[in-house]
Amino acid sequence: MTVKNEVLHILEENKGKNISGQELANILCVSRTAIWKAIKSLQQEGYLINAASNKGYSLSYTSDVISSEGIRLFLCEKFKNIPISVYKSLSSTNTEAKAEIIQKGIHGTVVISEEQTNGRGRFGRKFFSPPNTGIYMSIILKPNLNISNSVLITTAAAVAVCLAIDKFTEKKPQIKWVNDIYIENKKICGILTEAVTDFESGTIDSIVIGIGLNVKTENKTFPNELQEIAGSILQDNDNFAIRNKLTAEIINNVLSTCEKLEEKKFLKIYKERSMILGENIFYKKNNKWIEGYAQDIDENGGLIVSQNDGQQIILKSGEVSIRKTK
Incomplete structure (x- = not known):
């Protein structure tokens, strides 16, 4: 050091x-x-x-620069020595994390950046990642999972973020299946889970959980097309340091949950935080939007949807939106 x-x-x-x-x-x-x-x-x-x-x-108490030193102060004792790399700017923390996997990055390795110049969400969409206002990080996991139930990792990560926000704020975030987190109907977090698989055994060698969280991004900072739909945990006039301890709590929650993933206790919280269960929705299939009803979340994190013809389907991945009624 x-x-x-x-x-x-x-x-x-x-x-x-x-x-x-x-x-x-x-x-x-x-x-x-x-x-x-x-x-x-x-x-x-x-x-x-x-x-x-x-x-x-x-x-100063108001100093809010992310650092490995600041994060470690709030990590559980068992996670104090995990590898943490903090950068001023990266193209993508997920890209850097996958490079670390090639270099034998171990379970629990964390990559964080104050800014992403090419932050990515699902379906190749960009994730707006301006400097010094958010938490942009990736966590490397080595779970014992097969490809079919890997959606559990994403649902667990969403719960981990919500509980961390609960701990340090009075906000009550909700989850839009499968990977978006909202506060007051504005998206404040996206989660991108990417797997490195062993095709011979059909198991997952490593998983990278990418978390992009708007902590104190001012509304006027968002591009015009995002100002009506994107939000932040803190408001423009909030001036207190939260990012190091919030980052640490997310890491604590993700790694602790991963150790007991098979117990699936987090699914109860996931359902309670869902903003789409009990709602009429649209889901995308073959580039077409289809109407349905979000009935439940199954034991593997899949979304159970009732179709208009009465049949049920289970979505393991994809895109959904709430169908507004007049």
């Missing part, structure tokens, strides 16, 4: 408290000059570090 990272770790642990440069130098066994250089470098990266004569340095 570099001096800069060690200084950041101490400041994050003591957020809002003053620590003298000499104390930092003594703790890390380096010179005061090395501490000063580390502080200046962190300030240039956007960390709100206050420096006061005869008091020392303090990291």
Whole structure:
């Protein structure tokens, strides 16, 4: 760990408290000059570090830069040492995570970026990922699943995000099957799950869960075509730091749930949070929209749809929308 990272770790642990440069130098066994250089470098990266004569340095409570040091403070003890890579900008965290799998990335590896220049959603759609306002991350999992029930991972991840938002805010997010999360009828999160499969055994070698979450993206920042449909957890005038602990809680929830995926306890919460169950919907099949009724979620996360002719189908993937009635 570099001096800069060690200084950041101490400041994050003591957020809002003053620590003298000499104390930092003594703790890390380096010179005061090395501490000063580390502080200046962190300030240039956007960390709100206050420096006061005869008091020392303090990291502001409102500083909200994502860092592995800040995230680890809020991770469960069993996950404290998972590999976490944080970037200022990436084309896509899922792309980077898949590259890490090739390099033998292990279960629980996390890739995070302050910005995505080519963030992706399902069906090749772009996910708007502006700098310093959201959480854009991918988690590598090594589950014991076959391809047919891999939709469980996506449903589990959606629940993990909702529970993390519950913990740190008063908002009550809902889930639009299978992978979108809404607050007050505006989409605030998308989840893209991609599998690396072993075709000989029909099992999944690795899964990458990509999570794009709008935390404090101002409405005026969204492109015109998204301003009516996209939202954010925090409002424009909210000014408190949440991203490191929210990121950590999502990681805690995803990894904990993955350990007990076969118990499927999260499906109960998923159903309770569903915004489409009990609604008339359209679902897409062969590029055509078909009417139906969202009846239930099955034990593997599939959507049970009643068709107008009375027959039932189970959707394992695809696209749905609520059919508005006049």
